[in-house]
Amino acid sequence: MRIETCYFCSRPAYPGKGIMFCRNDAKQFRFCRSKCHKNFKMKRNPRKLKWTKAFRKAAGKEMTVDSTLQFAARRNVPVRYNRELVAQTLRAMDRVSEIRAKRERVFAKRRLAGRRAQELAQDRRLVQTHGHLLPRMRGSEKRRLALEQGLDKEQIEELEQQGMVAEKSRVFGKEKIRQKVRVDGGVEVMGEGEDDTMEVDSD
Amino acid sequence: MAVINKRTLTKTRRKIRDIDQIKADLLSPKHLAQYKESFAPEDLPDLGKWYCTECAKWFESEVNLVVHRKGKPHRRRVKQLQEEPYTQKEAEAAIGLRTDNERPSQTMESAIDNEITMAT
Known part of the structure; x- marks a missing residue:
């Protein structure tokens, strides 16, 4: 079998x-x-x-080059039963699989290192390119206004419409200046602050 | 013959040649001849005169075969045949399983034999 x-x-x-x-x-x-x-x-x-x-x-x-992967083999030549050899083999199997699991964990960790930074960069890019789709005023901001200044729902909505409290989405890194057309038709210029640094870089 | 149902296509009785068999056909004419012999010519389209080895398919006429050779399915198949076919050995290698056909060392065998003779 x-x-x-x-x-x-x-x-x-x-x-x-x-x-x-x-x-x-x-x-x-x-x-x-x-x-x-x-x-x-x-x-x-x-x-x-x-x-x-x-x-x-x-x-x-997956880990492919490792000494723990050398033990398993399909053996087509029968070996005479030897109680000691079997006991030793069983002990070795436990130990080898233990070491292998440990090395595999390390391998996976190393393979996935830097994943967090990549995801962050991706998220930043998304916010940067699609920032105009974000709500103008955050929920927490609305709640703060309602609590501290005692504004009604309608008043807060008005404020939101005016875009008084709307934050400009920041431009990260060496992004170029870009104009954004909002859903409601307004135009927004981004990344003005980066203008100077860009020139310095090009010189 | 238009069969679109996947369930019908994957029936064992509709089994068509596998990639590794076609590869062997291309490499050895004997292998291909053996396969072709397994069919009676009168059952094949145009007595089995027009056969595309890569696609393992018979055609009604030379024109059909030539047109097929220019087509996308044929070119796709040719590209597929360029790489090595997948084998059980590869499946085993993927989990680090090799094949060991070596006999156990003679010294160990004799040692066991000695023990047995001493015990009896």
Whole structure:
């Protein structure tokens, strides 16, 4: 009895799990679940599907070069039973998988480092390009006005319409000056402050 | 024959050649001949005279075959055949599983044998 590897996604297929397809040239394909089987029948390439191990390995998403990955092997030559050897192997398996899990965690952490900065930059870009869609006055600002100055709902709305309290969205980095056409037709110039620094940079 | 239903297309009785089989066809004429022999010519379009190896498909006439060779599905298939076909070995390599067919070292075997002989 053997734990086979799924042809499609490389998951283990335990005895009694999944399905095996024997092609008419006697080649066998073992699948761990119907998802893999169906995808195979649709003639999809496992290298191009993000959820397979083949893809993850090729895309550098998983640890591939490591000494802990050298132990597992499909052995086709039988070894005579030796109680001591089995006990030792079982102990080693525990230890190796422990070390491997630890290294995989470190690998994942290193791979995802810098993700936060990337996301922040992306968010900034979004606010910068689509700032005109933001509400003119924040909810917290409205609440503050209602509490401190005792304004009515209508008064606050009026203020909002006038754009009295509307903040100018800031321009980050070396962005150029750009004009924005608001939904209501007004035009807003952004990034005037950056003008000087731009010239200095170009000189 | 217009079959659009995916469920019908994926039936085993409608199985068409896999990419690795087509690759083998291209590399070895014997492999291709064996496949073609498995069909009776009278069952094939125009007695099986016009066959596109890359797409594993028979055509009614030479014109049809030539037009097909210029088409997008054919070019797509040719591009697909340029890379190595996916194998079980690759699936196993992805989880770091290699194949080890080496015999266990002789010294260890003999040591075990000695123990057994001593015990008996």
